[in-house]
Amino acid sequence: MLTAKEIRESFKNFFASKGHQIVPSAPMVIKDDPTLMFTNAGMNQFKDIILGNVDPRYKRVADSQKCLRVSGKHNDLEEVGLDTYHHTMFEMLGNWSFGDYFKKEAIDWAWEYLVDVLKLDPERLYATVFEGYEPEGLERDNEAAIYWEKHLPASHIINGNRHDNFWEMGDTGPCGPCSEIHIDLRSEKERAEVDGLTLVNASHPQVIEIWNLVFMQYNRKADATLEPLPARVIDTGMGFERLCMALQGKTSNYDTDVFQPLIGAIANLSNKKYGDDNSSDIAMRVIADHVRTIAFSITDGQLPSNAKAGYVIRRILRRAVRYGYTFLGQHSAFIYKLIPTLIDTMGDAYPELVSQKELIEKVIKEEEESFLRTLETGMKLLDKVIEDARTGGKKKISGKDAFTLYDTYGFPLDLTELILKENDLSADLDEFDSLMRQQKERARNAAAVETGDWVTLKEGTTEFVGYDYTEYEVSLLRYRQIKQKNQTLYQLVLDKTPFYAESGGQVGDTGVIVSEFETIDVIDTRKENNLPVHIVKQLPKHLEVPMMACVDTDKRAACAANHSATHLIDEALREVLGEHVEQKGSLVTPDSLRFDFSHFQKVTPEEIRKVEHLVNARIRENIPLTEYRNIPIAEARELGAIALFGEKYGEEVRVIRFGSSVEFCGGTHVKATGNIGMMKIVSESSVAAGVRRIEAITGAKVEELLDSAQDTMNELRGLFNNAPDLNSVIRKHIEENAGLKKQIEEFLKEKEAVLKERLLKNMQEINGINVIKLNCPMPSDLVKNIAFQLRGEITENLAFVAGTYDAGKPLLTVMLSDNLVASGLNASAIVREAAKLIQGGGGGQPHFAQAGGKNVEGVIAAVGKMIELVTK
Numbered sequence: 001m002l003t004a005k006e007i008r009e010s011f012k013n014f015f016a017s018k019g020h021q022i023v024p025s026a027p028m029v030i031k032d033d034p035t036l037m038f039t040n041a042g043m044n045q046f047k048d049i050i051l052g053n054v055d056p057r058y059k060r061v062a063d064s065q066k067c068l069r070v071s072g073k074h075n076d077l078e079e080v081g082l083d084t085y086h087h088t089m090f091e092m093l094g095n096w097s098f099g100d101y102f103k104k105e106a107i108d109w110a111w112e113y114l115v116d117v118l119k120l121d122p123e124r125l126y127a128t129v130f131e132g133y134e135p136e137g138l139e140r141d142n143e144a145a146i147y148w149e150k151h152l153p154a155s156h157i158i159n160g161n162r163h164d165n166f167w168e169m170g171d172t173g174p175c176g177p178c179s180e181i182h183i184d185l186r187s188e189k190e191r192a193e194v195d196g197l198t199l200v201n202a203s204h205p206q207v208i209e210i211w212n213l214v215f216m217q218y219n220r221k222a223d224a225t226l227e228p229l230p231a232r233v234i235d236t237g238m239g240f241e242r243l244c245m246a247l248q249g250k251t252s253n254y255d256t257d258v259f260q261p262l263i264g265a266i267a268n269l270s271n272k273k274y275g276d277d278n279s280s281d282i283a284m285r286v287i288a289d290h291v292r293t294i295a296f297s298i299t300d301g302q303l304p305s306n307a308k309a310g311y312v313i314r315r316i317l318r319r320a321v322r323y324g325y326t327f328l329g330q331h332s333a334f335i336y337k338l339i340p341t342l343i344d345t346m347g348d349a350y351p352e353l354v355s356q357k358e359l360i361e362k363v364i365k366e367e368e369e370s371f372l373r374t375l376e377t378g379m380k381l382l383d384k385v386i387e388d389a390r391t392g393g394k395k396k397i398s399g400k401d402a403f404t405l406y407d408t409y410g411f412p413l414d415l416t417e418l419i420l421k422e423n424d425l426s427a428d429l430d431e432f433d434s435l436m437r438q439q440k441e442r443a444r445n446a447a448a449v450e451t452g453d454w455v456t457l458k459e460g461t462t463e464f465v466g467y468d469y470t471e472y473e474v475s476l477l478r479y480r481q482i483k484q485k486n487q488t489l490y491q492l493v494l495d496k497t498p499f500y501a502e503s504g505g506q507v508g509d510t511g512v513i514v515s516e517f518e519t520i521d522v523i524d525t526r527k528e529n530n531l532p533v534h535i536v537k538q539l540p541k542h543l544e545v546p547m548m549a550c551v552d553t554d555k556r557a558a559c560a561a562n563h564s565a566t567h568l569i570d571e572a573l574r575e576v577l578g579e580h581v582e583q584k585g586s587l588v589t590p591d592s593l594r595f596d597f598s599h600f601q602k603v604t605p606e607e608i609r610k611v612e613h614l615v616n617a618r619i620r621e622n623i624p625l626t627e628y629r630n631i632p633i634a635e636a637r638e639l640g641a642i643a644l645f646g647e648k649y650g651e652e653v654r655v656i657r658f659g660s661s662v663e664f665c666g667g668t669h670v671k672a673t674g675n676i677g678m679m680k681i682v683s684e685s686s687v688a689a690g691v692r693r694i695e696a697i698t699g700a701k702v703e704e705l706l707d708s709a710q711d712t713m714n715e716l717r718g719l720f721n722n723a724p725d726l727n728s729v730i731r732k733h734i735e736e737n738a739g740l741k742k743q744i745e746e747f748l749k750e751k752e753a754v755l756k757e758r759l760l761k762n763m764q765e766i767n768g769i770n771v772i773k774l775n776c777p778m779p780s781d782l783v784k785n786i787a788f789q790l791r792g793e794i795t796e797n798l799a800f801v802a803g804t805y806d807a808g809k810p811l812l813t814v815m816l817s818d819n820l821v822a823s824g825l826n827a828s829a830i831v832r833e834a835a836k837l838i839q840g841g842g843g844g845q846p847h848f849a850q851a852g853g854k855n856v857e858g859v860i861a862a863v864g865k866m867i868e869l870v871t872k
């Protein structure tokens with residue numbers, strides 16, 4: 001029996017023997033594409049070639065690509081674990097032809113590989129072909145059918161509709177018919193009973209699609225019409241885990257050697273046996289699947305977080321925790337304990353799992369623990385909702401409550417429903433669905449971008465000249481309109497450009513495009529499938545004239561300083577904190593830089609100082625830049641360049657070196673470190689478990705910071721009469737102040753005692769009530785103290801009424817003894833009534849109440865009013 005590893009190798013060997021270049025998998029997490037968060041198919045990394053933005057280096061390519069299908073167009077998350085052949089993360093084996101071979105070879109080789117090389121039983125194979133689509137004038141894909149007929153009887157070739165058998169990249173762009181290969185893995189007996197043909201595309205777990213061959217031959221335009229594609233493309237994708245299942249004679253992907261060790265480890269940890277119980281089996285599959293996804297996304301640089309891609313990863317982890325909690329009785333963190341097993345099975349092929357083991361475990365453990373706490377809180381909330389429904393005699397809880405549980409506490413609807421059912425309740429599903437729809441709608445509207453067709457003036461692609469020039473004579477190749485959030489913008493593609501397009505954490509250049517007739521502002525430069533596009537608010541009136549593209553050089557220089565400083569900081573951090581420091585993210589703007597890296601505790605102020613000193617020393621050394629452009633990766637490694645896992649690099653790379661700092665980098669840099677001027681770290685914080693963030697500034701920004709610090713200092717000195725030793729003067733002031741405060745407190749206490757005596761002496765009896773009246777300036781807490789003291793001394797028939805003022809603000813106070821309260825008086829009502837006279841309001845308890853106001857003049861009248869109210 002072939003092992004998973006042997007199967008992966010055999011695929012690569014087969015296509016290498018057919019003249020294909022074998023390339024590495026691109027990272028699963030996509031950093032520079034606004035339309036896609038994760039790689040969801042083998043073709044993603046070749047999108048720029050398929051769109052014609054860059055020329056293919058090889059016309060035939062094959063690989064095994066890590067894919068993730070948990071968001072957007074491909075989202076299999078809810079199926080995973082419930083079925084046995086959809087994963088969140090899986091490997092897709094694929095072969096490509098860029099303008100080289102087409103349908104015949106694609107079909108013949110797929111057959112040769114599956115049947116001649118791997119010896120799959122041809123009687124168990126079926127192929128689908130596109131049946132055509134009248135409204136668009138598309139005929140059946142007879143060409144593909146003819147090639148299949150060489151290998152398969154007509155009864156194994158099935159027509160498929162537009163939905164299943166016509167592939168499109170998006171609303172616009174390359175598209176074409178596809179042909180899927182399905183396999184029937186049922187037993188001989190079952191096959192004799194029911195014809196496999198009837199089960200293709202019928203969601204039968206053992207009659208499944210394994211390989212999809214896409215034949216891109218059209219381009220879909222924005223008006224939805226189709227035109228022929230100049231260079232036709234073959235794009236195939238085969239599910240590696242499904243192929244392993246077929247070859248290893250299993251009926252579930254989870255029974256293959258890809259997943260068995262993980263399933264075994266989960267069974268061990270939870271003291272359950274896989275195969276004993278449907279719910280716990282599902283839970284084990286969910287966890288075995290999800291732990292791979294989370295570990296790989298962490299090594300690719302995407303940690304769980306509360307936004308975007310990070311949130312998707314967090315939700316996947318939570319789904320695993322929740323299944324473990326509910327069905328395997330795991331009430332404390334345990335998923336992180338599976339990492340050693342994952343490394344045993346995949347560490348060879350993916351060494352980043354080994355080198356980042358500690359980080360992966362730490363992040364997962366912390367996420368698990370924090371979610372388990374949320375889960376407990378959610379359980380309590382649900383208990384309360386159930387309790388309320390019961391006491392209210394209801395049979396249903398609101399959809400809103402179910403949605404809150406889903407949205408805030410990560411309770412999937414099925415879990416909530418399960419618990420409700422145990423309590424003879426259900427949820428309002430219509431309301432839940434509508435809330436869910438609204439949320440999706442909101443997300444979609446926020447991200448919606450409408451793009452027009454490209455208008456091509458001249459064929460060609462862009463040459464980037466921005467490493468050497470910040471101004472260049474250019475001409476316009478094509479442009480298009482985009483609409484986003486009610487704003488109309490244009491994207492321009494130039495034949496050459498000095499503008500750096502946002503990538504590798506460095507923001508895009510801004511500047512102007514100038515012609516004889518006009519000047520157009522470039523507000524941003526971004527990459528779209530590797531093509532630099534210049535974003536402008538208005539289209540040039542004259543499109544086909546020579547233009548000068550001019551980068552805003554001040555901003556560029558500030559960016560370059562921050563980018564070079566980032567490299568020096570990276571190196572210094574490793575020297576000060578240790579070799580475990582690894583970049584986890586970075587942002588370089590003209591104003592500042594941000595650098596995220598793996599490290600397990602707070603960076604101390606002393607360590608920060610050390611890093612600053614090291615970097616600033618290297619800045620003063622004025623180390624010149626050595627730049628290596630277009631060198632092979634191997635050579636870059638020999639130079640000692642630090643490669644980041646999860647960064648996608650072409651086969652040739654650029655290396656940036658300042659002395660001992662050597663990094664793979666496509667960004668713009670200073671000519672020598674002296675140009676950075678100076679670097680200052682302004683903050684250090686935590687971004688996630690095991691990941692710290694440093695923010696820093698350079699050059700003129702440091703000057704600004706020093707200036708403002710100096711100004712504050714000078715102002716302080718001025719306040720203290722320019723004392724030479726500010727430190728001891730301020731200390732003295734603080735001590736004196738504390739002493740004075742104490743004295744005042746003592747004075748006040750004495751005053752309180754004297755005042756109380758005086759008040760008692762002036763007590764008046766009106767209608768059998770002992771009225772004590774106060775009317776003078778006084779701090780508010782003193783009034784309160786006195787009120788309570790008087791109440792302690794005179795327990796019967798006491799009414800203390802006060803109208804005081806403090807810093808121009810009037811305050812009314814009423815304190816009553818309990819017997820007066822019992823007889824019906826209410827301090828709160830009295831104070832509120834009297835407060836009208838000082839334009840204020842307040843309240844309190846029946847025995848004690850206070851009210852503030854605006855009108856000091858009204859205090860005397862208010863006191864009169866309060867006396868009237870307590871004695872009447």
Ligand code: ATP
Pocket residue numbers: 069076085086087088089090092209210211212237238239240241242
């Ligand atoms: P299915 O209908 O089974 O979901 P698909 O039509 O979504 O498959 P494609 O987009 O054509 O699949 O992907 C190519 C191949 O990748 C499929 O033939 C299948 O073998 C594999 N594949 C697709 N989705 C998954 C998944 N979630 N987990 C594992 N393998 C998958």
Ligand code: MG
Pocket residue numbers: 074076
């Ligand atoms: Mg699918």
